[in-house]
Amino acid sequence: MKVIPKKAFRFYFFAFVVTGALVFGALQIKQPVITNPPVTGDIQAPAEVKVILRRACYDCHSNETNLRWYDKIAPVSWKVAAHIKRGRELMNFSEWNKLAPVDQKAKLWECLNQINAGAMPVKDYETVHTSSKVSEQDLNTLKNYLNTITGITPMDTAKLNARDKQYELLKNRATAITSLPKALNGVEFIPDYKNWQAISTTERFDNGTMRVIFGNEVAVKAIKDHQINPWPKGTVFAKVAWDQVVDNNGNITTGAFKQVEFMIKDKEKFVSTHGWGFARFKTPKLVPYGKTVMFTNECINCHRPLSDNDFVFTQPIKN
Numbered sequence: 001m002k003v004i005p006k007k008a009f010r011f012y013f014f015a016f017v018v019t020g021a022l023v024f025g026a027l028q029i030k031q032p033v034i035t036n037p038p039v040t041g042d043i044q045a046p047a048e049v050k051v052i053l054r055r056a057c058y059d060c061h062s063n064e065t066n067l068r069w070y071d072k073i074a075p076v077s078w079k080v081a082a083h084i085k086r087g088r089e090l091m092n093f094s095e096w097n098k099l100a101p102v103d104q105k106a107k108l109w110e111c112l113n114q115i116n117a118g119a120m121p122v123k124d125y126e127t128v129h130t131s132s133k134v135s136e137q138d139l140n141t142l143k144n145y146l147n148t149i150t151g152i153t154p155m156d157t158a159k160l161n162a163r164d165k166q167y168e169l170l171k172n173r174a175t176a177i178t179s180l181p182k183a184l185n186g187v188e189f190i191p192d193y194k195n196w197q198a199i200s201t202t203e204r205f206d207n208g209t210m211r212v213i214f215g216n217e218v219a220v221k222a223i224k225d226h227q228i229n230p231w232p233k234g235t236v237f238a239k240v241a242w243d244q245v246v247d248n249n250g251n252i253t254t255g256a257f258k259q260v261e262f263m264i265k266d267k268e269k270f271v272s273t274h275g276w277g278f279a280r281f282k283t284p285k286l287v288p289y290g291k292t293v294m295f296t297n298e299c300i301n302c303h304r305p306l307s308d309n310d311f312v313f314t315q316p317i318k319n
C-alpha cells in the first residue's frame with residue numbers, strides 16, 4: 001500500500017475540513033421556514049392526556065411546534081420541516097374540531113396503534129428529543145381515555161339484531177359462493193383463511209369491533225424461523241372483524257361479521273404498494289372495498305409508519 005507523505009496528508013485533511021465547513025455554512029443560509037398557524041380547534045381532553053400529546057406529538061401534529069436550536073441546523077432542519085409538514089397534513093391536534101366525533105375516535109385509536117407498534121413518535125426524533133418517549137403508563141392513560149369516550153353499550157339491540165339477521169341469512173343461503181370476488185387491484189378473496197392459524201387478536205374499542213389475524217403456512221413458518229422482517233414471499237395475513245357484543249355482565253362475544261382484509265407478500269407483483277397486495281371484502285356478501293384501484297393508498301398510508309417492520313403491525317408472540 002502506498003503511504004501518503006505526512007505533509008500531503010496534513011494538506012488534504014486541512015482542505016477537507018475547510019470545504020466541509022464552507023458547505024456546512026452555505027447550507028445554513030437557505031433554511032426551511034416553519035411557522036405556527038393559529039390554533040383553531042385544539043383537542044379537548046383531560047389534562048393528563050394533553051400533557052402526553054403535547055410532549056410527544058405536538059411538534060409535528062399541531063400548530064404549536066416548538067423547535068429547539070438543534071432542530072434549526074441544516075441538513076437536520078430540512079428533515080424536521082418535512083416531518084412537520086407531513087405530520088400536520090395527516091393529523092393536526094390544533095384543528096381537531098374539523099373532524100367528526102367518530103373520526104376523532106378513529107384517529108386516537110390509530111395513535112395508540114402507532115405508539116404501540118413503536119412507529120410514533122418518529123424514531124430519529126425520539127432519539128434526540130428524549131422527553132418525547134411514551135411510557136407504558138402514558139400508553140395506559142391514553143387507552144383509558146379512549147375507553148371512557150367510546151361508551152360501549154351492554155346488550156346493544158342494534159348489534160344483537162344485526163347478528164341475528166345475518167345468522168338467518170347464512171342459514172337460509174341455498175348454495176355456497178361459486179365464483180370468488182376480486183378486489184380492484186386483482187387480489188382475489190381466499191376462502192381458506194378460516195383454516196389458518198390465528199396469530200393475534202385485537203379489539204378496536206373506538207368502534208366496538210373485535211378482530212382476529214390469521215397467518216397462512218408461510219407466515220407461521222416464518223414466525224417459527226424468526227424470519228419476519230422482511231416477511232418471505234407468499235406470506236398472507238387475513239384480518240377478520242366482527243361486531244363486539246357485550247352482555248350485562250361485561251362478557252364479550254362476537255356479533256355480526258363485518259369484513260375480512262388480506263395482505264399478500266410478493267415484492268415483484270405488488271411493487272407500487274411496498275411488496276404487499278392489499279384487499280378488503282365487506283359484509284357476508286364479500287363486497288370488494290374501494291371505488292378505484294387507488295383504495296390501496298388508504299391501506300398504505302396507515303401501514304407506512306411501520307416501514308421498519310415491513311409494513312406489518314402484528315407482532316407475533318416471540319419465543
Ligand code: HEC
Nearest residue numbers: 056057060083086087090110111120121122125301304305
Ligand atoms: C418528528 C415528527 C413527529 C412526531 C413527534 C410524531 N409524529 Fe406522527 N407522524 C409523523 C409523520 C412524518 C407521519 C407520516 C409517516 C409516514 O407517512 O411515513 C406521521 C404519521 C402519524 C400517524 C398516521 C396518520 C395517518 O392518518 O395516516 C399517526 C396516527 C401519528 N403519526 C401519531 C403520532 C402520535 C400519537 C405521536 C406522539 C406520540 C406522533 N405521531 C409524533 C411525524 C411525527
Ligand code: HEC
Nearest residue numbers: 113202237239261262263278279280298299302312313314
Ligand atoms: C386507520 C389505519 C389503518 C388503515 C386505513 C388500514 N389498516 Fe390494516 N391495520 C391497521 C392496524 C392498527 C392493524 C393491526 C391490527 C389491529 O389492531 O386491528 C392492521 C392490520 C392489518 C392486517 C394484519 C397484518 C398486520 O399488519 O398486522 C391486514 C391484513 C390489514 N391490516 C389489511 C389492511 C387493508 C387491506 C387495508 C386497506 C383496505 C388496511 N389494512 C387499512 C391499521 C389500518
